[in-house]
Amino acid sequence: MxxxxxxxxxxxxxxxxxxxxxxxxxxxxxxxxxxxxxxxxxxxxxxxxxxxxxxxxxxxxxxxxxxxxxxxxxxxxxxxxxxxxxxxxxxxxxxxxxxxxxxxxxxxxxxxxxxxxxxxxxxxxxxxxxxxxxxxxxxxxxxxxxxxxxxxxxxxxxxxxxxxxxxxxxxxxxxxxxxxxxxxxxxxxxxxxxxxxxxxxxxxxxxxxxxxxxxxxxxxxxxxxxxxxxxxxxxxxxxxKIKKDTWIRANCSGLFHMNANNGAHVRKGDLLGVICNPFGEAEDKIVSPTNGYIVGINNQPVVNQGDALIHLGIDEE
Ligand SMILES: [Zn+2]
Missing domain, CATH: 3.40.630.10 (Zn peptidases)
Known part of the structure; x- marks a missing residue:
């Protein structure tokens, strides 16, 4: 037609x-x-x-x-x-x-x-x-x-x-x-x-x-x-398909290092990243609160307390 x-x-x-x-x-x-x-x-x-x-x-x-x-x-x-x-x-x-x-x-x-x-x-x-x-x-x-x-x-x-x-x-x-x-x-x-x-x-x-x-x-x-x-x-x-999502936020300010890749599937308890201070100490370990996919990451090297760091898509249970 x-x-x-x-x-x-x-x-x-x-x-x-x-x-x-x-x-x-x-x-x-x-x-x-x-x-x-x-x-x-x-x-x-x-x-x-x-x-x-x-x-x-x-x-x-x-x-x-x-x-x-x-x-x-x-x-x-x-x-x-x-x-x-x-x-x-x-x-x-x-x-x-x-x-x-x-x-x-x-x-x-x-x-x-x-x-x-x-x-x-x-x-x-x-x-x-x-x-x-x-x-x-x-x-x-x-x-x-x-x-x-x-x-x-x-x-x-x-x-x-x-x-x-x-x-x-x-x-x-x-x-x-x-x-x-x-x-x-x-x-x-x-x-x-x-x-x-x-x-x-x-x-x-x-x-x-x-x-x-x-x-x-x-x-x-x-x-x-x-x-x-x-x-x-x-x-x-x-x-x-992801029905629920959540942001993991920074518990403290500092230098932010990711341990996992964007798009990766992660399990509850996996170490996803770490926030350090410039004086050599690790301040905070970022652990996955749930099973899911990393759907977005913050690429900033320096983050402030409360910043959105890792966007997690939660698996359908
Ligand atoms: Zn836009």
Missing amino acids: AQKTITINGQKIEPGQSKTVILNSYELHTKTKIEIPVHVIHSKEKGPSVLLCAGMHGEETNGIEIIRKIISRDEVENLKCGTLVAIPVINVVSFLYGSRDLPDGRDLNRCFPGTKSGSLGSRIAYDLMKHIVPIIDFGFDFHTGGAKINNYPQLRCVFDFPDNVALAERFSTSLIIDSTYRDGTFRKEASKKGKPILVYEGGESMRFDYLAINEGVNGCLRLMRSYDMIDFDLPHNPSV
């Missing part, structure tokens, strides 16, 4: 066309115009319409690289069916100066659903909800850990929603983590419109992490292959 023409903010994309359009143009107080490019590959044959977006936080570069790699591939450029809507850098201004937040200090991923005449973040959120959400069936929003937090490649979705779990299984990243909605996020507001968006987390901000990039690229290819959008053979990647 043939696809129909789609329109993004007045710009038409015909079936069989591959085109870069502009989500909208935003004027800063310097009179500088900021435009957000949207790359659309709209095949002739009917199939799913998939959103891949990254750079919601301007310093989270792994997702930007994942989408760059995906849209550079021949088999993706010539989709057999369906549509790919790719926004490699949503938050163009913050990406330009390597910041998580917008120039006014707002977090774009707390601005949803946004308003037409609100702050810059609110207007970008509004345009995504108005022009992108209606033309997609589902999407993946690529993020990384924050400053010095390295997230092992993982998808975050709501286990109570079967459509979320089914998409995560098609993408099939190593870890799939149950994660409830937060107010103001793209994920929550898109879900209210019946469009599941899963969040991919991999690596840390301002650093390419090739494990996270490769897992993200392979997940996208696996997903598109599962819908026959592309011909591509990738081995199945078994996933671990």
